[in-house]
Amino acid sequence: MSAPAPTTTTTAAPRIVIAGAGPAAQALVRQLDLARFAGTITVLSSRDDAPEDLLELALLPQVSVRFGQPASHIDAAHRTVTTADGMEFAYDHLVIATGSAPVAAPVEGAEQCLSYSTIDDAAPIAEAVGAVTRELGRRPLGILVGTGAAAGQAEAVLRARGVRPVRTTARPAAVVPGTSAFGLAASAVIFEDGSSMSGDLVVLAEDRVALDGLAAGAGLRTAASGGIVISQDFRTSVPGIWAIGDAAAFDGVRLGLLVAAASAAGACATQLLTAVADAAPAVAAPALQAAA
Template identity: 85%
Template sequence: MSAPAPTPSTSATRIVIAGAGPAAQALVSQLDRASFAGTITVLSSRDDTPEELLELALLPQVSVRFGQPASHIDAVNRTVATADGLEFSYDHLVIATGSAPVANPVEGAAQCLSYSTIDDAARIAEAVGRVTRELGRRPLGILVGNGTAAGQAEAVLRARGVRPIRTTARPAAVVPGQSVSGLAASAVVFEDGSSMSGDLVVLAEERVARDGLAASAGLRTAASGGIVISQDFRTSVPGIWAIGDAAAYDGVRLGLLVAAASAAGACATQLLTAASAGPVLQAAA
C-alpha cells in the first residue's frame, strides 16, 4: 500500500505508540513518509536494539524508548506511564502490543515455519519455493493447528502446490530434518510416541491478543480477545487507536484480516486527519 498523501499537521501534536512490533514500525514509517510534523514516542518492551528500531529512532521526530513498555493509561488526562515510572502525555495514543501464543512453544518450534498473521503468508510462500526447487517435486507439508490461522495457512500451502496434512493434535516436539533449504524440520512427534513426517512443518497455533493494557484503561475488548476497533482503527475511548494483532475487528484479530503495512497506512491517514482537526474531545465522565 502506498504512503498516505501528506496532510497538514500541527507541530504540537503528540503521538505515543505502545508497542514496537511490525505494525508499530510500519505506522512510524508511514507517518514519516507523510511528513508528519509532530512528535512520535514509541514505548518498546524490548531491551535489545534491533536494526529496524534503530533506524526509526534516528528520525528527528521519533523517540524510541527501549525496555520501557507502557504499563498504565490515564485516558482522562491523556498520559501513559511506563513500567519504570516515566510518564508521557499524548494527543493520540496507538496501542500496538501484538499477540502472544496461548500455550508454551513446542520443543524445536524455532526450526519450522509458523503462521500467526497474514504477513506470514509471504515468508511461507518463499520457503515453500525453496523446498520445491530442492526436492524437484510437490512438497508434503505437516500443518499443526486449528481455527482461522490454520485455515489461512492451509490455503497458502495449497496455493503454492504443497500437499498439506493437517492435525489439530498438539505435538510434543518438532523433529529436525536434513534439508539444505533452510527448513530444518520435517516431522512432528506426539506425546504417545506416534509421529507424522513430511517435507516441511508449519505451526499455526492459537494466539491471544495482548489487550490487558487497554482493558485496564476501560477500553472495550472483544469476548474472544482483542481491543475492539472501528473501520478507522478508533477504539471506544476518544484519542486512542489500535492496530496490529492487539486489535480486533468484528471479533477477529486484525493481523488475520489485514497486513501490517496496509493497516498502518490506513491508520496513519486517519491520524493525520485527526491531528489537523485539532484537540481530541474527551469522553463524558
C-alpha cells in the same frame, strides 16, 4: 502611550505515543514519516535490545524510541501513559500496538518450523516453500499443526503454493529437524503417545491471544474472544486512543488475520493525520512588546 502588544499564532506540536514496537508499530512510524508528520512520535518498546529496524526509526528527527520501557498504565482522562519504570508521557493520540502471544508454550524444536500467525506470514512461507520445492524437485508434503482461522489461512497459502498439506489438530510434543540444506525445514512431528507424522516441512499455526491487558485496564472495550475492539478507522471506544496490529480486533477477529500490517498502518496513519489536522486550533501567544 504604549502600542498594543502584537500577537503571533502558534500551534502546539501534536504528540503521538505508540505502545508497542512490533511490525505494525514500525510500519505506522514509517507511514507517518512519509506523510511528513510535523509532531513528535514516541515509541514505547518492551525490548531491552535495540534491533536494527528500531534503531533506523530512532534516527528519525521526530521519533523517540524508548527501549525497555513498555507502557504499563493509561490515564485516558488526562491523556498520559506511564511506563513500567515510572516514566510518564503525555499524548494527543495514543496508538496501542502490543501484538499477541501464543496461548501455549512453544513446541520443542519449533524454531525449525515455519509459523503462521498473521497474514504477513504468508509471504515468508511462500518463499520458504519455493526453496524447498526447488531443492526436492517435486511437490512438497507439508505437516500443518493448528486449528481455527490461522490454520485455515495457512492451509490455503500452502495449497496455493503447491504443497500437499496434511493437517493435524493434535498438538505435537516435539518437532524433528529435517536433513534439508534449507535449514528452516523440519521433517516430522512427534506426539505425546510416541506416534509421529512425517513430511518435507512443518508449519505451526497455533492459537494466539491478543495482548489487550493494557487497554482493558484503561477501560477500553475488548472483544469476548480477546483483542481491543476497533471501528473501521482504527479508533477504540475511548477518544484519542487507536489500536492496530494483532492487539486489535475487528468484528471479533484479530486484525492480523484480516489486514497486513503495512496496509493497516497506512490506513491508520491517514486517519491519524486527519484527526490531528481537525484538532489543531491556533493558540494566540503574546510576542515581545516594544515601548512606543
